[in-house]
Amino acid sequence: MGLLSNRVGRGSLKPGDHIYSWRAAYIYAHHGIYVGDDKVIHFTRRGQEVGTGTMLDLVLMSSGPNRGHIPCPTCTLTEEGHGVVSSCLDCFLAGGVLYRFEYAVNPALFLAKARGGTCTLAVSDPDDIVVHRANYLLDNGFGCYNVFKNNCEDFAIYCKTGLLLADQNAMGRSGQAVSIIGAPLSAVLSTPLRLVTTNVYGMAATAVGVYCASRYAGDIGMRRDVLKMSVEDLTRRLETGALQVAEPSLAALLSPTPVS
Structure with a gap:
């Protein structure tokens, strides 16, 4: 592992590894759990890697991989199921x-890895527990896919840590999602500081500082609104509707929360 890249060779993989691969133009990365025997368990939106249900999908889908028409002899991605x-x-x-x-x-x-979705401060559980969670969710599902709150990276992070958000209305565990929201947030929050400095470099430094702070505070390893939940309990709550994933709009996520 290096400062600039987490690139690894296939020979170094072991069951329980959280792996990912960047898609075209590095717009997003797709995440999964390697479970051995050349197999990866990952979370999709009914077979599609990404999806928001909005016009943003035109950008995301266009950056996705071009899959051939010849079916893979060892695996099948279906649009049905969980x-x-x-x-x-x-x-x-x-x-x-x-x-x-x-x-x-x-x-x-x-903080040196400015792009979210590559690392976390959180500690991983043992590999055998990680593989068990991934296989269990393969059979039972992980709820509704949501690009901001319950995506492929959230799935992989849960498999590795067993951590879930106590507040279902909060942003998910995904470092990619935090980065997407953190960039415009840093611009918004740094705007009042124009009264402190009119220097463009000072404003840029302030925006970067706010962005880094938002990433750090939003990391699953730093958040206090998380709880540890067994995969059996998770799926039981999903089945009974005790846990649900809403479909927030991008505008709602970017709107500042009123302070009382």
């Missing part, structure tokens, strides 16, 4: 480069 699928490593990578997500990184390394 969205958790098992694929061979080749289908998961879709021609992309293999990267391994890092856990229990120190704060300096976390």
